[in-house]
Amino acid sequence: MEWKQPEGMRRHWVLDELDAEVLFLPMPHGAAQGRVGDDVYDLRDGGVLRKKRTLSEGKTVLATLEEKASGPGGVLRYGTNEYQWKQENQFGSRWVLVNADGKIVFSYVFKQGFAKVASVHTGDGAAEGVGPLLLLCWYVTVL
Numbered sequence: 001m002e003w004k005q006p007e008g009m010r011r012h013w014v015l016d017e018l019d020a021e022v023l024f025l026p027m028p029h030g031a032a033q034g035r036v037g038d039d040v041y042d043l044r045d046g047g048v049l050r051k052k053r054t055l056s057e058g059k060t061v062l063a064t065l066e067e068k069a070s071g072p073g074g075v076l077r078y079g080t081n082e083y084q085w086k087q088e089n090q091f092g093s094r095w096v097l098v099n100a101d102g103k104i105v106f107s108y109v110f111k112q113g114f115a116k117v118a119s120v121h122t123g124d125g126a127a128e129g130v131g132p133l134l135l136l137c138w139y140v141t142v143l
Helices: 131-142
Strands: 012-015 020-024 031-036 039-046 052-057 060-067 074-078 081-087 094-098 104-110 118-122
Touching (some): 020 131, 031 131, 039 131, 052 131, 060 131, 074 131, 081 131, 094 131, 104 131, 118 131
Antiparallel strands (some): 020 031, 052 060, 060 074, 081 094, 094 104, 104 118
16 A cells, blocks of 8 residues: 555545544644544644644544654554554564564555655554544654
8 A cells, every 4th residue: 555645745644544634724833634534533633732633523532643852753542442553664664563472463664755754554453443443644744
């Protein structure tokens, strides 16, 4: 699978294989809308000293990603599950979401070039309903 920008420099990405997309809204900064199939989500940027990104459906927050203060990555909470979002190499070209058992749920491998494009690889820890997690992590990555 691959996150790609179908319209050049517009802040809009699609993941065709999952029928998913992330579209940044004009105002306020740090707000986007995500979609997987018919399910639509709001993505928001918040926090003062620590970045806290949220994925909501309607007025219900489904997932949060709280970034570490000391560097890239953070803790993603989705329902009762907790994951680690972390940079896998020193160049920042590979990121992984790891479940509590230490298994990779998915990874993003960034491609060289002007546009922000990444290959998406699911791992042994991938579960059903991974779509919202893919949206939140991509939102955080391109924000």
